[in-house]
Amino acid sequence: MTLLFFHLIIFIFVSLAEASHNTSAGCAIIRPPRDGGIRYRGLTQEQIRNVQVLPVDYEIEYICRANRIIVGPKVRKCLPDGTWTDLSQRSKCLLPCAQVWTSLENGRVMVSPPGPAVEGTVLRYSCLSGFILEGRNTTECTKQGTWDSPKPTCRCECVCVCVCVCVLNVCF
Numbered sequence: 001m002t003l004l005f006f007h008l009i010i011f012i013f014v015s016l017a018e019a020s021h022n023t024s025a026g027c028a029i030i031r032p033p034r035d036g037g038i039r040y041r042g043l044t045q046e047q048i049r050n051v052q053v054l055p056v057d058y059e060i061e062y063i064c065r066a067n068r069i070i071v072g073p074k075v076r077k078c079l080p081d082g083t084w085t086d087l088s089q090r091s092k093c094l095l096p097c098a099q100v101w102t103s104l105e106n107g108r109v110m111v112s113p114p115g116p117a118v119e120g121t122v123l124r125y126s127c128l129s130g131f132i133l134e135g136r137n138t139t140e141c142t143k144q145g146t147w148d149s150p151k152p153t154c155r156c157e158c159v160c161v162c163v164c165v166c167v168l169n170v171c172f
């Protein structure tokens with residue numbers, strides 16, 4: 001394990017040394033998403049502070065602050081052409097909204113876009129037949145990680161049947 005670690009360090013040093021002669025042999029460091037950071041595997045704090053270029057095939061991993069979750073690529077790999085994988089897709093650290101909103105008793109919930117409920121996620125509610133929706137049929141997850149309207153309910157579309165019980169000519 002320790003040996004592997006040292007090999008990795010040496011590999012990175014060699015690659016960094018090469019990179020200093022030819023800046024296209026590796027990838028320039030990129031910024032982490034807002035409210036997030038980057039995990040550099042196999043590098044010391046000192047190396048992380050000074051690093052400018054990372055070697056081909058090196059993988060960085062995004063980590064989000066506190067209870068935020070990553071949406072978009074979590075890992076990016078340095079490609080031989082000096083770019084990182086999936087750069088067309090942004091990675092964001094967002095607050096999740098309460099999951100209880102994403103299911104509805106006696107009804108259905110459409111989540112868009114599909115995936116974890118985070119800032120910008122819209123839920124559309126509908127009830128099974130025989131049930132009436134009470135409340136709003138949509139809700140949106142806000143930047144603060146809260147839903148913008150209360151969860152609706154599906155109420156049974158019941159027909160009330162009254163039964164009179166008579167005892168000794170007195171009806172109840």
Ligand SMILES: *[C@@H]1O[C@H](CO)[C@@H](O)[C@H](O)[C@H]1NC(C)=O
Binds near residue numbers: 022023024025080
């Ligand atoms: C630098 O690297 C690129 C691709 O890795 C290569 O095409 C180019 O010839 C190299 N330049 C020098 C000066 O070595």
Ligand SMILES: *[C@@H]1O[C@H](CO)[C@@H](O)[C@H](O)[C@H]1NC(C)=O
Binds near residue numbers: 137138
């Ligand atoms: C959702 O509610 C709005 C009004 O509150 C209504 O106009 C719309 O048709 C409803 N959508 C569905 C799918 O029931």
